[in-house]
């Protein structure tokens with residue numbers, strides 16, 4: 385039994401659990417409608433806060449590692465009221481498990497340290513060394529609609545994903561729960577929801593309840609074998625601007641898939657297919673120029689591959705995380721069980737004329 389990346393995995397899981405606790409507080413405020421029009425965007429507050437908590441945990445444990453994260457602190461330096469609201473959240477979000485909180489270093493010292501730590505996410509990434517990729521709130525639109533979103537953390541070593549963790553506060557805990565479209569129901573109840581997906585390269589993928597409370601032991605997850613394309617289900621973005629939904633409908637038709645797509649925000653899609661709730665994830669370019677961000681895919685890519693899937697771009701090439709902050713060498717994403725991935729790519733290439 386290899387123990388490679390064991391410590392990285394433990395810290396990543398706890399860091400995501402803690403950050404998700406912060407985003408849940410903001411989510412429920414928003415879902416209850418307590419954020420007025422004049423307030424700063426709740427996404428902004430949740431994003432900055434979660435990013436600060438995750439980077440603080442990484443710096444405490446792995447001070448030499450580089451970090452690629454979405455936000456920078458400049459807007460907070462220019463807006464003390466916004467800064468103070470975020471600080472209040474960051475200061476007061478702690479894991480219930482005191483030992484676990486201690487492992488993360490106990491949070492952020494003061495408001496200046498918070499600004500400093502948020503700005504530690506500016507690495508250019510690249511092919512060499514250890515780089516953490518963070519998406520503090522993936523699926524911001526879903527977060528605002530009261531639907532799916534994810535707190536995402538991946539460790540790249542020399543451009544390859546070695547550890548991936550996804551916190552999905554609004555997915556059912558139950559791996560066997562059917563995949564349903566979740567475009568946002570303004571749900572205010574965490575009962576039965578919240579799942580933490582994890583994977584380490586070569587060691588498989590797991591799911592466990594996101595908490596609160598001490599993390600339980602993970603259960604192995606695996607993609608479902610697709611024996612009959614007619615009954616396969618595929619998922620895609622809710623946002624038509626993120627993935628071309630008419631191309632996906634044509635691809636589904638070509639494959640003989642009869643069910644309509646399940647639309648869901650964020651990397652919750654990767655987690656859902658990895659545990660067999662869905663089968664295929666299609667993300668099809670809507671423009672020639674858009675470059676996918678590494679933090680939108682690093683964790684999900686590994687979790688699906690470790691669950692028995694294959695993840696590539698629309699041409700069938702593996703996602704290349706070693707070229708910087710974006711997946712500049714790839715267009716779109718196709719994730720499917722390894723046994724049928726080639727068949728899906730064939731249909732994708734025919735429809736997109738690649």
Ligand SMILES: Nc1ncnc2c1ncn2[C@@H]1O[C@H](COP(=O)(O)O)[C@@H](OP(=O)(O)O)[C@H]1O
Nearest residue numbers: 521522523524525621623625626649650674680
């Ligand atoms: N034109 C585009 N094509 C593909 N993805 C896009 C896009 N514009 C924004 N995105 C990304 O889509 C992510 C959400 O993915 P999904 O549609 O699967 O929920 C966004 O992450 P954030 O929500 O973190 O900003 C953003 O990075």
Ligand SMILES: [Mg+2]
Nearest residue numbers: 519522523680
């Ligand atoms: Mg994102």
